[in-house]
Amino acid sequence: MEGGGPPGPSQAIPVSGDAYCNSSTAPVDAAGSCSPAVAKLRKLLFRRMLIGVNDGRYFHGLFHCIDKQGNIILQDAVEYRSAARHCSPPTEQRCLGLILIPAACRSSCQVDCSVEEKMSLLCLE
Numbered sequence: 372m373e374g375g376g377p378p379g380p381s382q383a384i385p386v387s388g389d390a391y392c393n394s395s396t397a398p399v400d401a402a403g404s405c406s407p408a409v410a411k412l413r414k415l416l417f418r419r420m421l422i423g424v425n426d427g428r429y430f431h432g433l434f435h436c437i438d439k440q441g442n443i444i445l446q447d448a449v450e451y452r453s454a455a456r457h458c459s460p461p462t463e464q465r466c467l468g469l470i471l472i473p474a475a476c477r478s479s480c481q482v483d484c485s486v487e488e489k490m491s492l493l494c495l496e
Contacts, residue, residue, distance in 0.1 A: 411492055414492070416434060417433050418433070418482050419433060419482070419483035420481065420482055420483070422472050423477070424472065424478060425476050429452075430449070431448065431449050432445030432446055433445060433447050435469070440474055441477075442473050443472045443474075444470070444471050445472065447468065448467045448468065449466055452464075
């Protein structure tokens with residue numbers, strides 16, 4: 372990526388604070404407020420997430436942002452993988468920092484929050 376231009380369609384757009392809600396790319400209704408989908412995503416910001424990928428690894432970190440394609444960026448991420456292919460424990464871990472997990476590679480996603488919060492996030496209305 373050259374220059375300091377605006378992010379392209381495949382680049383991640385952070386949704387922290389009011390910056391995303393007030394930007395021209397955010398879905399906004401006639402009253403000027405964010406769409407329900409954006410509001411739900413904003414509730415997930417900086418929550419701990421555990422994301423599983425197709426090859427059996429898991430990543431645990433803070434939810435930082437998501438793009439239109441569904442790619443997720445975690446910060447302060449730690450990778451967990453099985454040391455031996457045939458037995459689950461013991462697991463190896465390594466600190467990665469900021470990582471992008473492509474939507475096509477994700478097999479599971481869990482958010483650390485209360486049961487009530489999980490139910491409200493699942494509700495589409």
